[in-house]
Amino acid sequence: MDVETARHRTRADIVDLRRGGTEPERAAGxxxxxxxxxxxxxxxxxxxxxxxxxxxxxxGMLRHIADASVRAVPGHSTRAEPYFExxxxxxxxLVGAIxxxxxxxxxxxxxxxxxxx
Numbered sequence: 001m002d003v004e005t006a007r008h009r010t011r012a013d014i015v016d017l018r019r020g021g022t023e024p025e026r027a028a029g030x031x032x033x034x035x036x037x038x039x040x041x042x043x044x045x046x047x048x049x050x051x052x053x054x055x056x057x058x059x060g061m062l063r064h065i066a067d068a069s070v071r072a073v074p075g076h077s078t079r080a081e082p083y084f085e086x087x088x089x090x091x092x093x094l095v096g097a098i099x100x101x102x103x104x105x106x107x108x109x110x111x112x113x114x115x116x117x
Contacts, residue, residue, distance in 0.1 A: 001058060002110040004049040006098045013048050014099045020044050021095040025088045029081055039066055041091065045098065090116055 009017070023037035039062050046055040046062075090113050097109040 001046065001049055001051075001054045002094065002098060002106050003103050004051055004054075005045050006101050006103055006106040008050055009048050009098055009101070013044075016044055017041070017095045017098060021091055024084075024091055029084055034084060035066070038087070038091070039063075041095075048098075086116065 020037075020041040024034055024041060027033035027037045042062055043059050046058045049055045090109075094106075094109040094113050097106040100106075
């Protein structure tokens with residue numbers, strides 16, 4: 001789906017993705033806001049693809065995971081700063097790759113993203 005997003009992104013999409021890509025960075029270290037910002041960024045990416053089946057499926061999966069997950073305690077630091085920092089870097093590259101429209105770069109960024117647990 002990320003390559004489809006890279007193929008079909010508009011200038012307005014790029015602005016939104018870059019803006020949305022900074023939200024997880026601002027929330028890094030605070031699990032609840034970070035998870036919400038991360039999910040919003042992924043939902044925005046999914047909204048770009050014209051192929052509604054994978055986009056809708058992906059958003060449904062994200063929402064199910066959010067609903068089924070243990071809720072983070074507001075203001076509680078997970079003490080996982082290195083994890084957050086790495087995720088922020090990975091998401092920044094994914095947004096940059098999609099914005100560039102470079103399919104090979106997007107594929108590599110998505111693979112790195114998906115390999116990070």
